[in-house]
Each structure stands twice: as C-alpha cells, then as structure tokens.
Amino acid sequence: MSRDRWVALLLCLAALAFFAAPPRRNAVTTALTWWRDFGRTPSNLLPMQRGLNVAVLDADGRLHKAQAFDTYWQADSGFAEFISALPSDVWVVVVVQDDAATSLSAADLEGLQRLGGTTALSGRIGWSYILVGRPGIEAGLEWISQKAVEADQPAGTLVSGHPLPVRLRIRSAGYSAGASAWLSTGATAGGSLLPWVRVALRRS
C-alpha cells in the first residue's frame, strides 16, 4: 500500500478513536443538550436564585424587572423596600426557590401582604410558594405547599377585579422539592425575533 493510503487509513482510525472516546461523546451531548434547551425552553423570567424571586410585569404583561431577595440568609434583603417602591399599576409575581422563610422579616411579610398575599410563608422553612398580585390589592393569587407547586393562569383571570394581561405559568420548588423558581408568559427562547432586535439596537 502506498504512503498516502497508509496515511488516510491511519487518519480514519485515529478519527474514529477520537470521536468514540467518552470525553468527546460527552462534549457533543452537552452541546446538543444546550441547543435543544435553547430551542425548546420556555422563557424563564426569574433570576432563579435562593429566596424570593420577584418578577415585575408592566400593564401589558411585559417583564419590567426581575430580582431575587435572599430571605433565607438576610432579614434585610431589601425585598420590603423594593415592593414599597413599586407603582400601583404593575403585576408582581413572587416565587420561592429553595427557602425564603428562615430570615423572612416582619417588613418582608408586610411587603407580601401589600401585594395581596398573606403571612402563610412565615415559619414555613423550605416550603414552595407562589404569589401573583399587584401593589395595594386586597387578595392576590397565592399557593403554598411543602411539595412543589405549579400554577397556570390564563390571560384574563381576575385578581381582585384586575384581569391578567398574559397567561402565567409558574412553578416553585422549595428546599426538599428540588429548589427552583420558574415563570413563563408563554414565549419560548426561540420565539419572535423582535425582542432580540430591540435589545440589539438598544445596546449598540
């Protein structure tokens, strides 16, 4: 066999060995998983951090701000001040990840109550919790459980007489339920190009 054929044959064998090795298969699997998630994962509008994950939506249901407050660790996480500074015409979704009760202060509970929540979260260490409300309303939508809780509220659902502007899909998992926080308004990461273009223009 000529030198060229030997080279081609050896290269074929080396490439096969290279691609068959577990590190390469793992690398490809990791990458493909990332891409699959990029295409399919609904938009999670929350920061996904320990404590109270808060999303503030404007009157049209667009995300205005998302922030997490670690009330597991801190009594003065800033949550109460954050809520008290909100205007009255926004929607607020509060979702617990991991634990939000350990250092939850009286001021934080007042903040929840200002959004139409109760004091149910107080002392419920590691519990899952969701609150959908608006500043100053009487009663928001509230879920709390030791297990994970999920809520799927269609657009138009009345909350103290105010119709939800968009569909909300929410999931909270406390410490023993897997520790995660999720809020989606229906759009997927690979959805409309318009928001991406808007951001690109704004940033550049």
Added chain:
Amino acid sequence: MYLGLSLALLWGSGVLGARLLQLRSIWDRMLAAAALSLAEVVLLSLAIGLWSGGYRPLPLTVGTAAVFVVLLAASIRTGRIVTPPLEPEDRPYLKAMLLVILLTLPIWLWILFNGLVLPPVYWDELYYHLVAPAIWAREGQVHFFATSNPFVAGYPANLDMLWGWTMVMTGTDVWADLGGLPFVFMGLVAVLAFCRRLGLQARYAFWGGLLFVTTPVVIWHAKASYIDLPMAALFGVAAYFLYSFATEGSRRSLLPGAVTMGLMVGAKYSGPYLVVAGLLPILYYMWTALIRRVSWVQAALWYGLPILLIGGFWYGKNLLQFGNPLHPMRLSVAGVTIFDGRYAPDAFTFTKPENSWVTLGKALLDTDPYPLMDSFYSGFGPQLLLLAIPATVLFLMKEKRRRWVIAIAWLLPLFLSVAVLPARYPRYVVHLNLFLLPFAVWLMEDMAKWPRRIVQVICISFVGYCVVIASPIYSVKPNAYPVSVNTIWAAHRVGPGSQAAKIQQLNDEAGRPLRLITGSLRLTYPLLGERWQNDLLYVEPTDEETWLANVKRSGADYAWYEAGWDVLVEAPWVKRHPEVFEPVFTDGTIQIYRIHAGEGGS
C-alpha cells in the same frame, strides 16, 4: 457614526502605510494594513488620550483623519498610491478566503447576535480587560488611578485600548465584547498567507483556513474581550513577516513584523518572550544569507525600535508608578529577585503545577465535557493532534530542501512560545493551530486523489465536531437568554459577575451614581454599573486611624469586598468599627457595608 468613520480611516491609513512599504503581495498588504491600523489605535490613544478631554470620539477621529491625510499625501508624493496588481495565484486564494467566510458565516452571525444581546460575562473581561477602558471612556482621558485590582493597575493594555476605542466611540461595551471577531479573520488571512508563501494550491489552502476558523477556542473567543485570540493571530502575523524576512531579507517584511511584535509586547507580559522567539528568523537570515541585504545594526534598529515605540509605554509607566516595569508580576533570575511583585509570571513555569508539555499533551488528548472559556483541556479540536502535527512531522521528513528554514524560522519560534506559555489554558497557545495547519494543507496537496478525498471527508467531520461543541455560549444557560432580553444587565447573573444584580439594586435605591470602596476585588467591571456611572475608590490601608479617616473623607457610600477578604489588612479594622461600617448584604461571595461617615466625613 464615530466608530464607523474612525475604523474606515484607520483601515485606510493601514492600507496606505502598507503601500508606502511597497509590499507586493496582497496578503502581505492585508496583514500589514491590519497591524499598522492597530498600532495607530494604540499610539493615537496614548498621544491624544493622555490629555484631559482627549479621549473622546471627536479628538480621536480628528487624529485618525490627520494621520490618514498625511499618509495619503506621502503616498501621492512618492507615487505609491496605486494598488499593485494581483498575482495570478492570488485570485483563487481570495476565492478560498471568501468561501471559508461564507461557509462559516452562520457561526459569525451567531457570535454577532450574542455580542449584541448579551453583556460581557466572562471572567477576565470583568476582572480587568474592560475596567480601565470604561473609566477612561467615561472620564475622557487615559489616566492611571489608585485601585485595589492589581491587574487593572499594572497589566499592559495595548489590546485593551482596542476595546477602549470602541467603548469611547459608542458609549457601550457591545463592540468591545465582539473584539475577538476581527482577529478570527486576521488569523485566517495569516494561515492562507503562509500557505501561499509555501507555494501551496489555493484549493487545499481553503481547508487550512476552514480548520483554523472552526478551532473551538477561536469560536469561543470571538465573543469576548479576552486577548488570547488576538495574541495568537498577531503572533501568527508577526511570525509570517519574520519568516518572509528569513527567506528574502527584505526590510519591508521586517518592519510590519516588528510593529506586530510591539503590539504584543504592550499587551501581555509574555510579549517580551515572543520577541525573543521572533529573533530566530532574523538570526537565521543574518547567519545564512550569502549576500546580506541589511546590516546587523539595521536589523536591530528595524526590529527593536517599533517594538519599543509601540510596546514600551506600559513598562515605562509601571516603572515610574510602581518601581517595577512588570507590576504586578515578579521578575526573578536564577533565584535573585530583580523586580518584586505579587505574582510569578506565567512564563518559564515549566514544572508548576506540572510540566507545560504534559499539560499540552493532556489538552490535545482530552476534552472537557463542559467546555468553557477557561477549560484546562480541549479547545484545539482534533485537527491539531490528528492532522496538523503528523503532517508537520511528514513535512520535515520529506521536504529536505525547505525543512531547515521552516524548522528554524517558523517552528522553533512556535516551540519557544509554547515553552514559555504553559498550556495551562489552551487559549494561551491556540496559535499552534495557526502555525501547523498549513502543513496539513501541504499533506493534502501531496497526496494522491482518493486518499486526499478521504482526508477531506475527515476534515469535514472535524469541522462539524468543532462547530457543535464550540457554538453554545455555555456560560449563559438557554433559559437565561429571555431574562437578558428583558433586563439586559440581569444576564450578569448567569455569568461570574452576579454582583451586577446587587449593584443595580443599590443604584436604583440611591437614584444616583455610587462611590464604592473596594479591596482585593476581582470582578471589578460590573461594579461600574451598566453605564459605568459608579466611582471605584481604593483607600490604601496604611494604619488603622489614617485609613479610617481617609475612608470617612472619601465620601464613599459602600465598602464592597469579595469572599476571602478576611485576609486583607483592613478586615479587622472594618469589624472593629460597626459605627462606620454597617453590614447590609452578604450572599457568601460578596460582603457589602454601608459607610456612615459621621460628622468627620463628607
């Protein structure tokens, strides 16, 4: 507008400069134009930016226009304004280059998209590459300020000045974070230029270019304000010109090679070692040429002066400011410390933590299942280990006529660069692919038709593999993209700069820019705020009483420390004065104190 105009003028000046040098080959002209344009950015940023108010879009653009006009006048006066004609073989080479760009266009559009929608999220750009440029752009002057971050204070910043140029022209970090992208194409041109110089056919050089631009580290670093990919591309360009000098002895090649070396010397502390590696082709020519076209003195001047001019500033500045040109690095020779510094330099650490060649071997054989910018292993792609290295060995065995000049003027500088740049991170030595892939092209051209086809099919599988593993932005989880779209700055939460969220909250609460005292802070950039509005102060811990008085006088709103700050001299002082330092936040990674200056403060 200013960015586009200034870049056009810079490129125009580079092209005119290359014509004045009378470079015949279009590849030489392209690479020289790029190197001269980059050098102009550095020199203008220093010459104009060091003056108060000079580091603004208008003065810098006017400076660029002035240089362009001078070079234009010189070109007309010397009759070198006309573009030299293309050589016959250049046309297929240009087609090969365009084909590589077209085939990989989806990758670069994806990189562009990420650059436009995601803020900087990688470690080193948050640590130091973007910090000083942002402050200079905000304050309209290149100046040197007290900071607790030793890399911001002292690291040479030639390439950071490129990021700074885009930041001052646009007021955003978007284009700085895409700063790696042009260097992908510079590397591509360097690969093709070297293939051309080896006399290889364009149809096979195409494969070398394709395999280089799809190298995983190259793709990863296209969206980053890191300087590793730029350094790799620049070293390839410098080595190309110096190899040309080694074979032709023309000063026209020596000058752009030296300019490129100067850029590297002023960009990274490994630059001086690369300058030594670059001496090899020069020495080869001076010792082997039957009739020397330059004298030893001329060669020394043409190589040394541009390097000093373009790369020397930061060393002089550090010497004056810190008494150590390599601050914050330590320089020891044979156990004797010449200049003291906090860190040992990367270079010449052959055995720590392990022999660099062992690390390189691991990097060639292994692949991180979760490849990141800073992965210890992976990044070169299979094309280096399986194709380029064996092809280089075969070339040296078979090409008896050219092997010595290639070995000494091309491969030995590469060997030295790898020796002094431990492959602790493959990103340090990604120029391996740039230097060795031309030999894969040679192998392909040298083969018979059918074996060559098989090799080409294997190359396609390499390209596919590299693109698949390198295209995700691993530091940003897919579900974080919508968060970044809605609240841009929030994307920092998905990267190492999670403190961006906290600084945004504090800025929102205060409703004004903040003044922050920092100590041993690594992820400095996010603290400047989304519009670089916050002031970062460093109060040097001399003694407790003086330090406390200075803190009160500083007018700082908060003191901001990272995990592990307990080792700082001032740590016990902070804890002893709760009336001044009120703890307001910690998440295990950062510790924030609100400062109460009291009556004695501002």
